[in-house]
Amino acid sequence: MKTDTVYKQAFNAMLDLVSGVPIETPLPSENELSAALSVSRTTVRKVLGELVSRGYLRQEGRQRIVARLIPPDAHFANTETISASEQVETRFMEWMLRGDTRPGQQINELDLARQFGVGTTGIREFLNRFRRFGLIEKRPNAGWRFKGFTVDYAMELFEIRELFELRSAAVFAELDPTDPVWRELANLEAQHRTLLASIDERFQDFSDLDNRFHRFINAVLPNRFIEDFYEIISFIFHYHYQWNKQDERQRNEVAIAEHLAYIEALKSRDRRAIELACRRHLASAKQTLLNSTRLR
Amino acid sequence: MKTDTVYKQAFNAMLDLVSGVPIETPLPSENELSAALSVSRTTVRKVLGELVSRGYLRQEGRQRIVARLIPPDAHFANTETISASEQVETRFMEWMLRGDTRPGQQINELDLARQFGVGTTGIREFLNRFRRFGLIEKRPNAGWRFKGFTVDYAMELFEIRELFELRSAAVFAELDPTDPVWRELANLEAQHRTLLASIDERFQDFSDLDNRFHRFINAVLPNRFIEDFYEIISFIFHYHYQWNKQDERQRNEVAIAEHLAYIEALKSRDRRAIELACRRHLASAKQTLLNSTRLR
DNA sequence: TAGTTGCTTGTTATCGATAAAAAGCCGACA
DNA sequence: TGTCGGCTTTTTATCGATAACAAGCAACTA
DSSP states (O other), X not given: OOOOHHHHHHHHHHHHHHHTSOTTOBOOOHHHHHHHHTSOHHHHHHHHHHHHHTTSEEEETTEEEEOSOOOGGGSOOGGXXXXXXXXXXXXXXXXXXXXXXXXXXXXXXXXXXXHHTSOHHHHHHHHHHHGGGSSEEEOTTSOEEEOOSOHXXXXXXXXXXXXXXXXXXXXXXXXXXXXXXXXXXXXXXXXHHHHHHXXXXXXXXXXXXXXXXXXXXHTSSOOHXXXXXXXXXXXXHHHHHHHOOTTHHHHHHHHHHHHHHHHHHHHHTOHHHHHHHHHHHHHHHHHHHHHOTTOO | OOOOHHHHHXXXXXXXXXXXXXXXXXXXXXXXXXXXXTSOHHHHHHHHHHHHHTTSEEEETTEEEEOSOOOTTOSOOGGGGOOHHHHHHXXXXXXXXXXXXXTTXXXXXXXXXXXXXXXXXXXXXXXXXXXXXXXXXXXXXXOEEEOOSOHHHHHHHHHHHHHHHHHHHHHHTTSOTTOHHHHHHXXXXXXXXXXXXXXXXXXXXXXXXXXXXXXXXXXSSOOHHHHHHHHHXXXXXXXXXHHOOTTHHHHHHHHHHHHHHXXXXXXXXXXXXXXXXXXXXXXXXXXXXXXXXXXX
16 A cells, blocks of 8 residues: 555645635635645645644635634654655665675565565665665575675766766856856855855755755756766765764865865866866865765 | 576576486586576476476486486477566567657556556566666656657767766776786687678677677776666667667678777777777767667 | 585565555536 | 536555575485
C-alpha cells in the first residue's frame, strides 16, 4: 500500500495557506489550490473534506469559507510526511556514512528493510537509483557491495567536476555582453556580497547559494548528462555539510571569497583568468571534502 | 518467484562442456565446475543431478563419469534462458526505438508489464536503472515520460564523450615508452589490420572491437564515472548497430581507417596529432548516429 | 590436511494485491 | 463558453510471500 504522505504534506501546506487568510474569506477554486500545492485535485478535495469535517472550513454553496482559526497543533508531525523512499534515502546515507560500514562490505537488502521499517522492494529501488553515485556495486544474484567513501572516490568525483566546469566556464569568455546571463551573474554576485556581509549569522545559507552558483555556470550550455552529474555533487555535499560542521563558518567565508574572485574572472571574459579562478576554487572544494573525517 | 534462467544457462553450458570431453572421462570437481560456469555450487549440483538422472552422466563413488553422447536437442531453448530483467530490457528498447513512441509520450508501467509478460516491479526496476541514459524522465506519483531519441540527445551524448576521450587520449602523450599500454595498443592495432584484411566477411565484428578500443583508451586513467558513462555509449551503439544495418560494411571500413590513424597519432605522442585524430573519429561516429533513421 | 561432497541456512528475483494519488469525464453554473 | 466540482477510471507506491540461487557448515576421503 502507498503511504499517504502526499496527503499529509498537502494537509499541512493547506493549513498554512488557510492560516494566512482572514476568517470568513472564501477559498480559491480546487484547481487553483491544486496548482498552488502541486498535488492533484483529488488530494486537494481529500484535504478540504477533512478541513470541513473538522469545522475549520464551512461549505456555502460551491464556496468554502474559512470558519475559524487553525489550532497550532493541527499539523501532522514531520515524521508522518516522509514517504517510504525518502525515509530509505536518509536512513541509508546515515547507515553508510555514520555507521561502521567498511569498504568491501556486503549490503543485505532484507536486513536493511527490517532496520528501516520498509519492504524489500523499497531498498532494492533505492540501491538501483543510488548505484550511479559510484559508491556501491552489484553482483547479480549475490547482492550489493559497498565500495567505500574513499579518497579515490573524491578524486574521481572532482576530476569529472573540473572537466565539466572548466568547459562551461570557458563558454563565458565567448558570450555576448548583451547576453541575459550577465544579469543573472550580477544577481548572484550581489547575493554573495549580502551573505558575506552577515556571514556570522547566515553562514549556513552558503550551501544553497553554492549549489545555485555552480548549477548556473553549468547551465550556460545545457547538457542532461552534466546536470545529472551535478545531482551527484549536490547529494554528496548535502550530506557532507550536514554531518561535518567543523570550521563551517570559516570554510564558507573562504569559499565565498573564491566565488567572488571566480565571478570577477568570468566578468573579465579572460580565458586564462577564468580557468585559473575555476581551478583554484574547485581545488579548495576538493580539499574540504578530503578533510572530511569520514573519508578514509 | 525467481526465474530459473541461471540454472538453464548453466545446464546448457554444462552440456557444451561435457560434449567436449570423451566418453568415460570423469568430470572435474563441483568447485571447479562452479568456477568454470560462474555459478554457485548449488546450481552446479542441480545441473549434475539432472544430467545423472537423464543418464548422460554416471555416478561412480564420488566421481561423475560421462556415460554417453549428449543428444543435440538436449539444450534448453534460448528464449528460456533469458531472465525477466533481460527480457524487459530488450523488449523495452524495441518498444521505444522501433515502435511508434513519440517524444513526450507517457510510459505506463502496468501496460508495459502486461505487454512484456512480467510483474510491474520488473518494469519499475528497469526504468529506474534506465533513467541514467537520459532518455526518460520521472514525475513522482505520475509516471515516466519518454524524452525522445532526438538530435539533441545525440549531440549531448557526444559532447560528453568527446570531453572524456580527449582527456584520456591526451594522457598518451605523457606516457613512458616502457609503459605496458603500448604493447596493448600494438595488439589492438594488429586486430584492426586483421579485421580490415577480411572486412568483407567479418565487418560485423567491428562493433565489439570498437567497444574494446575506446574502453582501452579511457582506461589509461581509470575513473568510475567515465566507465559508467561508457556503458551508456556501448548500450546506445549496441542497439544502433543491431537495428541500423544500412551501409554497415562501408561505415565500419571507414571507422577502422579512422581508428588506425588515431592509433598512429597516439603512438607519435604528439598532442596536436592525437587531438585531431580523436576529434575526427568522434565527429564521424556522431554523424553515423545522427544519420540513423530512427533519430528525429 | 586440503579439498571434496551432502546438507542447511541466508539472500535475491519476481509476482500479485491493495490503498493512495493522478487523470479523465460530464453535467452544472456563472 | 469556460471554469467548477462531483464522480469514475487509471496508474503508481509499497508490501509480503515464495522459489531460485548463493553461501556457510560439517563430515568425509584421498
